Amino acid sequence: MIIKSLELQNFRNYNTLQLEFDSRTNIFYGDNAQGKTNILEAIFMMATTKSHKGSKDQDIIRFGCEEAHIRSYLFKEEITRQIDMHLRKGKTKGIAIDSQRIKKAAELMGLLNVVFFSPEDLSIIKNGPAERRRFIDMELCQLDSFYLYNLNHYNKIINQRNKLLKDLYLKPGLRETLSIWDSQLASFGGKLIERREIFIAQLSEIISELHAKLSGGKEKITVIYEKNTEIDDLEEKLRRNQERDIILKQTTAGPHRDDIRFMVNDVDIRKFGSQGQQRTAALSLKLSEIELVKKSIKDAPVLLLDDVLSELDSNRQNYLLNSIGDIQTIITCTGLDEFVKNRFEINKVFRVVNGTIDN
Secondary structure: OEEEEEEEEEEOOEEEEEEEOOOOEEEEEOOOOOOHHHHHHHHHHHHHOOOOOOOOHHHHEOOOOOEEEEEEEEEEOOEEEEEEEEEEOOOOOEEEEOOEEOOOHHHHOOOOOEEEEOHHHHHOOOOOHHHHHHHHHHHHHHHOHHHHHHHHHHHHHHHHHHHHHHHOOOOHHHHHHHHHHHHHHHHHHHHHHHHHHHHHHHHHHHHHHHHHHHOOOOOOEEEEEEOOOOHHHHHHHHHHOHHHHHHHOOOOOOHHHOEEEEEEOOEEHHHHOOHHHHHHHHHHHHHHHHHHHHHHHOOOOEEEEEOOHHHOOHHHHHHHHHHOOOOOEEEEEOOOHHHHHOOOOOOEEEEEEOOEEEO
């Protein structure tokens, strides 16, 4: 699936905007703080219903306005799909596919698959486990509607259980209901763990080959799933941790505490890797994400590169640019020098100046 066009109204710093994309490489260039990343954010929302920044809908609506609209036309094998998204302050966003309103935002997931790569992603290896869990969840939610269903229910139960843990201080008689939440949490949590195990195994196989090429055969990388608990032990661990959870007023066991470890030549590079090793591993991770999507859906995702080339040395730049030739790519940057220097084929160029775009 590729993006044919994008229309924005009152989105971030854009009043109205209409864009037509090439099926290959599209570059948005201009100074910082002009609105380049906002284009990528709108596309990411069309694919996932969420901002890649974690922004709330009301913060995305143009200043002084009450609502914003996004419309996109997608194309695959002579079939065109239309997505409309309506953002309103203080209300749930409205979404329609082919002019038919959908009841749940989750119905949109998987229609358009995207891989988002920003300078912040280069720190995913060394940053906290929450970012690595988010990476797993965002990819699996696009690829597997069953995972999305289980994750949504798991998160709701976690929130309800944590609220109960806080209420127990004033209402100790509610203690016996904890076991009910534990049972439900273990049921949905076990399904998350099972799917993550498969995902990490597939990812590790793909990243091993890519990283070997990227490092010139000098490094061997392995991705290890660090489960907080095994599936069969989850409910029992929740029960054992009840006293501790009541004191801390939060749930201390479950897949919301999982992490992934990156081993390069048997060294944990989260803790002991150089910045160069961590960045190379992060690049390998994103390239692996592309390949995993291709294998899973038998189609290429749309790649969104947000000013990431300026953060890479020339070798990594060349490797990245040489790896994306066969998929639709939308790139933001401050200038075109890197592409000219690397003789990279550019199919369409947009210049962004303070919420207006020329091409």
